[in-house]
Amino acid sequence: MGEPILRLRGLTKRFGGLTATDSVTLDVVEGEVHAVIGPNGAGKTTLVGQISGEIRPDRGRILFAGQSITRGPVHARALLGIARSFQITSVFLDFTVAANVALAVQAHAGHSFRFWRDAASDDALIEPAAEYLGLVGLSDRTDDVAATLSHGERRQLEIAMALATAPRLLLLDEPTAGMGGDESARMIDLLRSFKGRFTILLVEHDMDAVFALADRITVLDSGRILVSGPPDDIRADPAVRQAYLGDGDT
Amino acid sequence: MDWILLLEQCLNGLQLGILLFLLAAGLTLVFGIMDLVNLAHGSLYMMGAYFATTFAGWTDSFLLGALLALPAALLLGILVEVVALRTLYSRDHLDQVLATFGLILFFNELARIVWGPAGLDLPLPAFLETSVELLPGVPYPAYRIAIIVVGLVVAGGLYALVSHTRVGMLIRAGASNREMAGALGVDIQLLYTLVFGLGTVLAALAGLMAAPILTVQTGMGETILILAFVVIVIGGIGSIRGAFVAAVLIGLIDTVGRAFLADLLRLFLANQTAETAGPAMSSMLIYILMAAILAIRPQGLFPPRGR
């Protein structure tokens, strides 16, 4: 195992009286798939928000690739290599599928103060975009408007956009949420093909997905880390079985 | 500096602030609850002034005119809500801007047709046309004091409404919380109509109280509407408390600034330059204040929670 690329130190965020994340300390090691699980309201999405920069922590530090990013804006973190997918799919619905990915490529190809040349015929954007769409299996939808994609396809598009930003960490917030069995299985296969190539922090509800993908699992409960370790340990942990897995269910 | 003048100007500023608050409270309620941007709020202020002037003419009594104007404004507000605005709640703010801008044109033209293009005056009754001696030798118009008192009473009433009633609970629950209101078993449509009606009455009250000081004319609602926007932007959209604080602040700064800025500038600039720059600068004052506050707090001074 390599070095930790993401270090969270004592991350705390309160909303009014509710402590959404409570002194969360966590390392994500380069190359691993690290899953964060926990019941609804455990603070998973707040955690993702703090890492991506949309939510500012009250206390604690976030280090990415050795650099403190605790207070940096969202776009700066994205440029450093934190790519995310949203719990509720978030794409440019009125753009074509290709333009969605092209914009993500463009974001990492220097500034966009280019006012004259047609972006839609710019090979420096189109070619990489086509490549990433191939990777996620959307090559046949390139010229369709994103709004016409199915829910599962939009998820795939989000992953392609994340890949297009040359990520060092993929921050995936429930990538199989709202998917049917088939779609879900396809997404898991896709993510499995990323194993070893990308570092992934996976926030997930679906236990099948988690145990199929994760190298390490962290269990959150009421904003605190209950336990963290390899999947087999988590499965065997009595406290986890009690609090979350529902004893005897698995 | 002339301290007596300063005191007078402060009271004038407070009185402007009170009028602004009445207008801003309605705007901010309507926006906070229904998520509706109502540019035509100033037109309702104007209609309040016209109603009061007409009714006062018929009844030969300022007070009766004012008392009749309020229910008339309520009816007008309900009519506007039911006919024009009801379909716009779920819509884009831009659609709301466009439609309510259309309403302004409509109301201005309507007023011009009904009441003619010339301005009207609403004379004060004798008992209000006196002065009160604030300090020995410092008289101040009784009517302006009456405005301040009425405004403070209304502000108190609104505060009680917002903090102690079921409607207030919905208001505090924050932005357009349809599900919650539904869960409480409230008829949303009715609630919205009533809130809009309340906003209209407050605007009309401001309009009719301003009428004896100003000339009643078309377009009178628009200048003050922009000030009311500045007030709710500074106060935080949806917050009654913010609207009150910001309204008084804006009223004071605008009035006192206009009275004294030219004098102040004279300390630094040549007489002639100060004379020229004074009026332009003092009209910019509140916008500069707004810019400064927003630079520090983009959500205003009292941003409503959960937004």
Add this chain to the structure above:
Amino acid sequence: MRIPVGTAVAAGSIVALAIVPPITEALREPFYLGLCLRLMILAIAAISLNLILGFGNMVSFGHAAYMGIGAYVVGIGAFHAVEDGIDWLANGFLHVPLAIAASSLAALVIGAISIRTRGVYFIMITLAFGQMLYFVGVGLEVYGADDGLSLYMRSDFGDVLDINDNTRFYYLVLALLLATLYGTKRLVASRFGLVIRGARSNERRLAAIGIPVYRYKLVAFTVAGAICGVAGVLLANRTDFVSPDMMHWTRSGDLIIMVVLGGMGTLFGPLYGAAVLVLVEEFLSGVTEHWQIVFGPLLVLVAVYARGGIAGALRALERRRG
């Protein structure tokens, strides 16, 4: 080959505008030449607003202020040229860059504050700043305050072009209109345009892929202000008159109406919107002086029922035909 309805109407409009001068001359109706001149100038302003409102979803309610700034550059220049005999202040080659500089600077400052906010705050703040500039105009007593300034001479472009000749001025404005349309077409399709359209579509996503949205929106806001400033230079020369009223917030409202009526986020929409507004005003005010009593409710209906505007209707027509 079948020509799409939208393209046909766009081309038809341009041709129609191009043949206005000979027709009005033949009919001896210079009034309509002036009317179409105004239409085109307002269209340029509306196109600039569409850049941020239609493509970038920034509902700027103070856009007329930049037009006023451009107009005052001409007005003040002409004033001193005539009053104080400083001839070079009437030079059009000075007016245009100065108007661009002044209006883009104003847009930069106003945008820098407004773009930090969103939604209704943005609408109200741009409205308030626009109104602030209006009051500055009212406070300029040297330059006529409320009453404004009459222009005793138009911008002087030397031997290059004499805009005192209305027909020549007309073709200059038409050329600028076409240039603005073409520039907008390129801009919107460029990388920069992709970012701006992305901001309309999904700003949160844009930040998440690593784009600092704020600075792109600010640049778009500034560019729009600059173009509108040029429209102001033209408008001052067209009316031979400058007044704070050009900056009044209802003028900004008119520009918004043009954009929405014509079709937000479409290339030709603002031109159609400007045409409709100018012609409807002309027609209705000929029927009754109280034309706004009709026009106001008409706007309500447009807001409630006609989202896509004219360009949207043309597109729907095309779909039905296809």
